[in-house]
Amino acid sequence: MIIAARRTAVVPRGGAFARLSIEDLAAPVIAALLADAGLDAVAVDEVIVSNALGAGGNPARRVALAAGLPERVAGLSLDRQCAGGLDAVLLARALVDSGAAKVVIAGGVESYSRRPLRFATDPDGGAAIPYDQPPFTPWPDRDPDMSQAAEALALRLQISRAEQDAWAVDSHRKAKGLPLAEIVPLAGQAHDAFARDLTPVLAARAKPIAGSITAANAAVAADAAAFVVVVAADLARGQGLRIVGGATLGADPVEPGLAPVPAIRQVLARAGIAPSDLARAEVMEAYAVQAMACVRAAGLDPARINPEGGALARGHPIGASGALLAVRLFHGLQQGYGLAAIAAAGGIGTALLLRR
Numbered sequence: 001m002i003i004a005a006r007r008t009a010v011v012p013r014g015g016a017f018a019r020l021s022i023e024d025l026a027a028p029v030i031a032a033l034l035a036d037a038g039l040d041a042v043a044v045d046e047v048i049v050s051n052a053l054g055a056g057g058n059p060a061r062r063v064a065l066a067a068g069l070p071e072r073v074a075g076l077s078l079d080r081q082c083a084g085g086l087d088a089v090l091l092a093r094a095l096v097d098s099g100a101a102k103v104v105i106a107g108g109v110e111s112y113s114r115r116p117l118r119f120a121t122d123p124d125g126g127a128a129i130p131y132d133q134p135p136f137t138p139w140p141d142r143d144p145d146m147s148q149a150a151e152a153l154a155l156r157l158q159i160s161r162a163e164q165d166a167w168a169v170d171s172h173r174k175a176k177g178l179p180l181a182e183i184v185p186l187a188g189q190a191h192d193a194f195a196r197d198l199t200p201v202l203a204a205r206a207k208p209i210a211g212s213i214t215a216a217n218a219a220v221a222a223d224a225a226a227f228v229v230v231v232a233a234d235l236a237r238g239q240g241l242r243i244v245g246g247a248t249l250g251a252d253p254v255e256p257g258l259a260p261v262p263a264i265r266q267v268l269a270r271a272g273i274a275p276s277d278l279a280r281a282e283v284m285e286a287y288a289v290q291a292m293a294c295v296r297a298a299g300l301d302p303a304r305i306n307p308e309g310g311a312l313a314r315g316h317p318i319g320a321s322g323a324l325l326a327v328r329l330f331h332g333l334q335q336g337y338g339l340a341a342i343a344a345a346g347g348i349g350t351a352l353l354l355r356r
Helices: 022-037 057-068 084-098 146-157 160-174 200-204 260-271 288-298 318-332
Strands: 002-007 048-049 074-078 103-111 207-208 222-229 243-249 278-283 338-346 348-355
Touching: 002 200, 002 318, 022 103, 048 057, 048 084, 048 318, 057 074, 074 084, 074 200, 084 103, 084 222, 084 243, 084 338, 084 348, 103 318, 103 338, 146 207, 146 243, 146 288, 160 200, 160 288, 160 338, 222 318, 243 260, 260 278, 260 288, 260 338, 260 348, 278 288, 278 318, 318 348
Parallel strands: 048 074, 048 103, 278 338
Antiparallel strands: 002 222, 103 222, 243 348, 338 348
16 A cells, blocks of 8 residues: 655756755655654665666665664665656565565655766776766667657657647646645745746747657656655555556567556556546656657547646656656545556556555
């Protein structure tokens, strides 16, 4: 059971969170979570933290210590890129269901602003070579740039720039100025900073990144933290959301945007429900075309997708993005089944099914 869910605002890199470390972002969220759940820190058995841009050092351990959790909480760090935040929740559920833990805090934190610089060493002793994106497959010809992969998907499915822009405009419309109780105020930020009055005219002026993929219909790099509390049924006392199921599956790395579709289908099939049975779905919007393609291929109802806007209107804090979907679902699902789904580089898709 998930009995509490909180997050920071999502702030584009270089903004109000630019000087905050990942533990600065995460610790206030964990404090708020424990207060919401009515739990003392000593009750926590484990903390699972997704982080994609850090340089090792077990970010989960740093977060656990900064949050004032008992020293026995070792902290488990996870890197499945964009999918990691949802995977952390699924791993927390597995620990609880197995009896290995009774209280697990799970989610993700990312600071694009404070990410380390990356260099590859030259085995011949030359100068180190800087790089931004690590390899996600062992084959350079099957390891596309994410924006170029999104453009290839748009071309194959014949999804125009105007259609992508319309999706982005709608995401901003739904999100702009919305007060969200799930947000823990931090550094003066109590609202997602990026949502704005985006119009089709403004979107049409946006600078292209790759063909029809532009600065308007692709999510911006951002800083944020998001976590949930997963507990055993006897501690939930009938409150919160039940984790019905979840799946993480690999797919074609050349077309990573569609990777969530097999995971969505598997999760729904195992639960014995149809897409039409979902009351709400939070689908990651790393790119408008990626969200649109997943919604269409999985047979989801667009009217029930991201009711308060998605990542196009907030930003994409990589390792925290999946956890953000879970937090949104926890607070937005009033009754019935809810789905969260996300794609990750390398052709990975994760889906989580909850029920209230």
